[in-house]
Amino acid sequence: MRSFLFYLVSILVGAAFFLFARWVGNDYLFFAGYTVLQFIVLATAWNILGGYCGYVNFGSAAFFAAGAYSSVALHKLAAGIDKIFPESLAGLMNMILPLPIPILIIIGGIVSGVIGLGTGYLTLRLRGAFFAIATLALAVVLQTLIVNWDFVGGSRGAYIIRPNDIPILGSYIQYLFLVMLVLSVIAIATARIIERSRLGYGFATIRDDELAAEACGVPTLRLKLIATTISGALMGMAGAPFPYYIGYLEPSSAFGLAYAVNSIAMPMIGGTTSWVGPLVGALLLGIIQQVATVTISSAVNLLIVGLLLVGFVIVAPKGIVGLVQDFMRARASDQGRPTWRSRLAIFANMRPGAR
Amino acid sequence: MASPLLEVDNLGKRFGGFVALDGINLSVTQGERVGLIGPNGSGKSTLVNCMCGTLQNESGTVRFDGHVVDGLAAHQRTHRGMARSFQLPRPFTTLTVSENIRIPLLYTANTRRGAHLSLAEITARCEELTGLVGLAAKADKLPRDLTQVEMRKLELARAMAAEPKLLIADEAMAGLSQSEVADIVALLIKLNERGITIILIEHIMRAVMSFSQRLVVLVSGKKIADGPPNDVVNNPEVIGAYLGQ
Numbered sequence: 001m002r003s004f005l006f007y008l009v010s011i012l013v014g015a016a017f018f019l020f021a022r023w024v025g026n027d028y029l030f031f032a033g034y035t036v037l038q039f040i041v042l043a044t045a046w047n048i049l050g051g052y053c054g055y056v057n058f059g060s061a062a063f064f065a066a067g068a069y070s071s072v073a074l075h076k077l078a079a080g081i082d083k084i085f086p087e088s089l090a091g092l093m094n095m096i097l098p099l100p101i102p103i104l105i106i107i108g109g110i111v112s113g114v115i116g117l118g119t120g121y122l123t124l125r126l127r128g129a130f131f132a133i134a135t136l137a138l139a140v141v142l143q144t145l146i147v148n149w150d151f152v153g154g155s156r157g158a159y160i161i162r163p164n165d166i167p168i169l170g171s172y173i174q175y176l177f178l179v180m181l182v183l184s185v186i187a188i189a190t191a192r193i194i195e196r197s198r199l200g201y202g203f204a205t206i207r208d209d210e211l212a213a214e215a216c217g218v219p220t221l222r223l224k225l226i227a228t229t230i231s232g233a234l235m236g237m238a239g240a241p242f243p244y245y246i247g248y249l250e251p252s253s254a255f256g257l258a259y260a261v262n263s264i265a266m267p268m269i270g271g272t273t274s275w276v277g278p279l280v281g282a283l284l285l286g287i288i289q290q291v292a293t294v295t296i297s298s299a300v301n302l303l304i305v306g307l308l309l310v311g312f313v314i315v316a317p318k319g320i321v322g323l324v325q326d327f328m329r330a331r332a333s334d335q336g337r338p339t340w341r342s343r344l345a346i347f348a349n350m351r352p353g354a355r
Numbered sequence: 356m357a358s359p360l361l362e363v364d365n366l367g368k369r370f371g372g373f374v375a376l377d378g379i380n381l382s383v384t385q386g387e388r389v390g391l392i393g394p395n396g397s398g399k400s401t402l403v404n405c406m407c408g409t410l411q412n413e414s415g416t417v418r419f420d421g422h423v424v425d426g427l428a429a430h431q432r433t434h435r436g437m438a439r440s441f442q443l444p445r446p447f448t449t450l451t452v453s454e455n456i457r458i459p460l461l462y463t464a465n466t467r468r469g470a471h472l473s474l475a476e477i478t479a480r481c482e483e484l485t486g487l488v489g490l491a492a493k494a495d496k497l498p499r500d501l502t503q504v505e506m507r508k509l510e511l512a513r514a515m516a517a518e519p520k521l522l523i524a525d526e527a528m529a530g531l532s533q534s535e536v537a538d539i540v541a542l543l544i545k546l547n548e549r550g551i552t553i554i555l556i557e558h559i560m561r562a563v564m565s566f567s568q569r570l571v572v573l574v575s576g577k578k579i580a581d582g583p584p585n586d587v588v589n590n591p592e593v594i595g596a597y598l599g600q
Contacts, residue, residue: 198461201450205458208447211409214429215439217463217517221428273449 006192007185014181022174030177032294034245036286037180038238042259043266043278044187045234048194049227050264051272054207055124059135060263062142063232065254066115067108067239072152072249074099074107075160101179101241108240109233115142116232117225124224143255157250160243176245180238187234191275194230203227235263258302262286265309271321280320360385360420360552361406361437361521367414368398368405375401377576378415383521383554388547390567390584391556394597398576399556400442403525407439408432420520433463438519440510442526442556446498452509453481453494459517480516488512488542504535511542521552528559536562564588572596 021029042060049055077084078097085093099107115138123134147155166175194200202223205213210220243249262285270281285308289301316323359382368376376398383389393399404410406417408429417424424432438459447455460480465472472480485491488508493501501509507527514522524543528536540562547553557563563570563584570587572580574596580587587593 198465201454201458201461204450205447208449209445211429212441212445212447213458214409215407215433215441216459216513217430217433218458219428219430219462 007189010185010188014185018174018178018181021177027171027173030171030173032290034173034177034180035290036283037177037184038242039262039266039286040184040279040282041180041187041238042235042263043270043282044184044191044275045231045238046263047267047272047275047278048191048203048234049231051267051277052194052200052203052207053224053227055224055227056132056264057135057231058132058260058264059119059137059139060235061255061257061259062135062139063112063116063235064239064242064259065146065251066112066142067105067236068242068249068254069146069152069239070108070111070236071104071240071243072158072160074104075243076151076158101176101244105179105183105237105240109237112236112239113229113233115236116228116230119232120225120228124221124228139255139260143251146251146254153250155251157248157253158243159248160246162244162247173245176241179241183237187237188275188279190230190234191278195275199223199226261302261305265305267319269308269312269319271319271325273318274321277319277321284320358421359383360387361554362418363402363406363415364418365415366402366405366412366417368401368410368412374576376405376412379573379576379578381571381578381581383552385520385552386547386550387552388544388566388568389552389554390563390570391554391573392558392560392563392570393573396575397573399573400525401576402573403439403523403554403556407437407523430462433459433517433519436518436520437523438514438517438521439523440507440514440525440527442529444498444503444506444510446501446506446509446513448498451495451497452490452501453485455498455509456481456484456512456516459513463517484512484516487515487545504531504538507531507539508542511539511546515546515551519551521554522546523554523556525556526558527555528557528562533561540566560588 017033021033042064045063046057046060049057075098077093078099081090081093081097119135119138123131123138126134146152152158162172164172166172169175169178194203202213202218205216205218206220206223213220239254242254246253262282266281266285267278268281269285270279271277285305288304288308292298292300292304312319318325361381361383363379363381366376366379366381367374379398379402381402391399391402401410405412408424408427408431412425419432419435419437422435424435424437427435447458450458457477460472460477464480465477482491482494485494488511490501490505490508490512493505498506498509511522511524511527514524527543528539531539536559543553543555543566555563555566557566567584569582570580570584571578572587572590572593579596580590580593
């Protein structure tokens with residue numbers, strides 16, 4: 001029942017925003033909204049490893065870029081069919097390529113998921129700061145590889161000519177927005193399902209005490225690999241449509257600092273124990289950044305994120321969700337009956353014990 | 356006599372140049388209550404860690420329930436029916452008391468021998484265990500709200516939730532008052548009556564003497580005595596190890 005309500009609400013909210021933006025009739029709203037949605041996916045993905053398992057990933061940009069560049073590679077493949085494939089195959093490939101965006105997202109997810117699995121296998125014996133440094137190193141290694149890979153443009157970057165419009169919806173940006181909207185619902189639903197499952201409890205024990213988790217029969221290594229794979233795959237899925245959105249992709253923008261910083265800051269500011277946290281954090285920071293880009297300058301974006309992060313770490317280390325939770329616990333516990341606050345708490349899976 | 360539940364054969368473990376365990380032999384039969392004592396640094400906890408898979412032994416073998424378990428990870432040994440409590444309580448700090456107990460139910464009891472517990476069964480088992488150790492009133496509290504003795508009880512309850520054949524209690528009573536020690540001993544004996552084999556590692560002699568059917572003494576990584584408690588404590592070698600010669 002609660003799950004049904006959750007899906008209903010998320011679909012309604014998404015549809016309402018989409019229709020509202022169409023009603024306003026300004027494509028910039030879709031353009032800005034896409035970025036916010038993309039950060040919802042990234043923040044939620046980061047939180048699966050960082051928030052639930054307690055492993056801080058500084059290499060989000062690498063997973064994001066891996067998804068983006070898998071799309072670029074497939075796009076280039078489609079553009080150069082006659083040169084790359086023998087004649088016998090060219091006809092067949094012409095039928096398959098270019099791939100539609102949803103397929104690209106799946107492929108980007110697989111590529112980044114495999115990278116996540118590999119990274120996890122190599123680095124998860126490391127703990128704390130050492131794991132964080134290893135993920136940072138991964139981003140550097142991957143960026144170097146891409147810079148030296150001529151097929152996807154190397155350091156010059158790659159132009160992606162996207163179609164101007166699309167049947168039914170009209171403008172292509174609306175289509176991309178819709179795709180990202182669906183993706184963010186999928187990401188949040190994934191996080192929510194994990195949180196309520198056996199897997200979520202397992203992740204929490206890894207965050208709290210790995211030795212005790214092992215003693216309780218939790219296969220910690222396997223669970224950590226599952227977490228890196230899911231987290232990496234979702235980040236790659238967020239990156240896959242990006243070249244079509246931006247039109248021109250170069251390594252320094254795909255591996256930009258903004259992705260790594262935002263995907264950490266958003267869950268931290270929102271709160272890391274529940275799927276609500278990254279959502280709230282991404283909406284808040286994403287919208288502030290979009291507004292700042294229009295009114296001040298895009299250069300202040302990272303400054304805003306940095307200041308907010310410092311502020312929250314000092315004032316509310318548990319994030320917005322933590323603040324709300326403390327407020328609700330204080331009010332909801334003194335009567336035995338469920339109140340709207342405790343119902344909301346249950347809906348958002350803010351267990352009484354959660355940090 | 357039936358084949359032993361746990362058989363440790365010539366177990367050795369070093370940390371660099373320091374020999375922590377040197378050729379330990381130990382066998383425990385089903386249903387037994389064994390006390391393991393020794394001065395600080397004698398290798399008791401290392402032995403527990405090697406048996407449970409937290410550390411891997413370098414030489415010798417550990418055989419549990421008829422199978423060699425060397426090289427298995429800690430969680431695999433837990434699945435086979437070995438459970439432990441830690442010397443210093445290590446609760447999952449962000450989970451409530453009942454959720455702490457839920458973890459081994461979900462991950463061990465749930466998957467063993469294809470038995471699948473329903474959500475209701477898990478909840479019932481949780482309530483039963485919190486009741487057994489007397490934490491029912493605090494089931495929804497966080498570990499930080501517990502007292503030391505309650506924390507130890509939680510530690511035992513969590514180990515019990517895995518439905519072990521063998522429970523290894525590593526200093527479950529250190530730092531507790533006399534009546535609290537009596538509480539825990541009574542609890543352990545109650546568990547033993549349910550058919551669980553228990554190895555108790557302890558410094559408090561009163562507790563060890565009242566609990567153990569057999570006493571094993573470790574001194575600097577070697578086993579120096581093994582037998583009925585009263586014989587062992589009168590063994591001149593043991594007295595020498597504790598008081599100095």
